[in-house]
Amino acid sequence: HSSRGHSVYAAEIDAHSPARLTLLADLRRDSCRDQFEIHFQPEVEFATGRVRRAEALARWQHPELGLLLPRDFIPLAEAGNLVHQVTRWAREAAIQACRRWQRHGLEVGVSVNLSPRDLREAGLAQSIAATLAAAGLEPRWLTIEITEGSLLADPDHAIALLRPILEAGVGLSIDDFGTGYSSLSHMKQLPASEIKIDRNFVHEMTRNEPDAIELGHSFGRQVVAEGIEDLPTWNLLASLGCDLGQGFLISPPLDEAAAVEWMRGAPWSPPTGRSRRR
Numbered sequence: 001h002s003s004r005g006h007s008v009y010a011a012e013i014d015a016h017s018p019a020r021l022t023l024l025a026d027l028r029r030d031s032c033r034d035q036f037e038i039h040f041q042p043e044v045e046f047a048t049g050r051v052r053r054a055e056a057l058a059r060w061q062h063p064e065l066g067l068l069l070p071r072d073f074i075p076l077a078e079a080g081n082l083v084h085q086v087t088r089w090a091r092e093a094a095i096q097a098c099r100r101w102q103r104h105g106l107e108v109g110v111s112v113n114l115s116p117r118d119l120r121e122a123g124l125a126q127s128i129a130a131t132l133a134a135a136g137l138e139p140r141w142l143t144i145e146i147t148e149g150s151l152l153a154d155p156d157h158a159i160a161l162l163r164p165i166l167e168a169g170v171g172l173s174i175d176d177f178g179t180g181y182s183s184l185s186h187m188k189q190l191p192a193s194e195i196k197i198d199r200n201f202v203h204e205m206t207r208n209e210p211d212a213i214e215l216g217h218s219f220g221r222q223v224v225a226e227g228i229e230d231l232p233t234w235n236l237l238a239s240l241g242c243d244l245g246q247g248f249l250i251s252p253p254l255d256e257a258a259a260v261e262w263m264r265g266a267p268w269s270p271p272t273g274r275s276r277r278r
Contacts, residue, residue: 024080026062027073035061036086038093039253040110042263043224043246046238049267053109053143055246056094057253058086074115083115092131095142097256099135101263108263111143111173116150119157125164132170143171145196159191166191173224177201177212192221199227199247205236213240234270 040054060068077083091112098110118124132139144162151158151174166172177195195216202225205212216223225237228247237245249270251262 020076023062023065023073024076027077027080027082027086033089035063036089036093037061037255038090038097039255040097040259041246041253042108042251042259042268043111043244044250044268046242046245049269051108051263051268052244053111053141054259054263055111055145055253056090056097056113058090078115078117081117083117084121087113087115087118088127091128095131095135095137098141099137101260102137102141104260106260106263109141109143109171111145111171113145113175114150116147116153119146119150119154119161122161124161128165128170129168139165139169140171143173143193145173145175147176148174149176151190155190163191177216194222194224194243195219196224196226202227202233202237202247203229205233213237213242217241231270 037059039057039059041057042051042054044051058070058074060073062068074083074086077086094110094112098108101108114124121127128142128144129139132142144165146158162172171194172190172192173194173196174190174192175196176198195212197212197216201212213223213225222243223241224244224246225242226246228234228237228245228249230249234245234249250268254262
């Protein structure tokens with residue numbers, strides 16, 4: 001794209017390859033909505049092990065190809081101008097799920113991802129507010145995640161677009177933090193309640209000088225680390241005062257029934273030896 005420099009060709013995301021064109025045609029069918037499902041990955045407090053919320057992650061149970069992850073179809077939805085429908089469906093499903101948890105006494109919030117194209121949708125805040133109202137979910141239980149790059153592409157526009165729901169109590173998390181240090185000068189102006197450290201940055205923290213957590217706290221933001229896969233990384237993040245953690249060490253993404261069962265368990269604690277949470 002001329003406004004974004006150049007990119008390396010990758011056959012797996014080529015929207016014009018025969019396989020991609022077939023998948024795009026499937027994505028355009030109304031029936032594919034019934035094949036979507038949401039999995040949830042818990043985010044826990046370092047200090048207490050309590051589950052604060054779960055991130056909603058879209059899955060496509062394709063009748064021929066099996067379970068597809070976002071990387072398999074979201075770029076295609078972006079290229080085919082269908083991503084609004086997918087992300088809107090995911091938001092609605094996640095908000096409704098969170099309301100079910102609340103009704104059953106499980107006080108856990110939910111976070112949902114917005115795509116860069118969502119930030120071009122004039123009625124985005126009104127759509128989210130309407131979904132919350134229809135589900136009867138208080139805004140404080142919802143956090144929206146926006147990547148650092150997409151937010152900083154036009155921060156004034158993004159903030160103006162989201163202001164109504166942020167003022168109503170919806171949380172804003174800057175996702176993939178650590179991938180664009182040019183943004184640091186803008187951090188104080190962004191109405192984000194937290195930053196979410198990119199998994200690649202988390203993996204590097206054991207070898208490099210770790211300053212993202214201190215940096216986030218200096219801006220008055222809560223800090224979430226994603227992609228935690230081993231105990232040494234958890235222990236390092238804990239020693240640095242990280243607020244929330246997420247990753248396969250804690251739990252993989254789970255379907256709603258399994259996620260609810262997991263979240264109803266005792267507060268999570270890091271494994272010692274061969275012991276497990278349950």
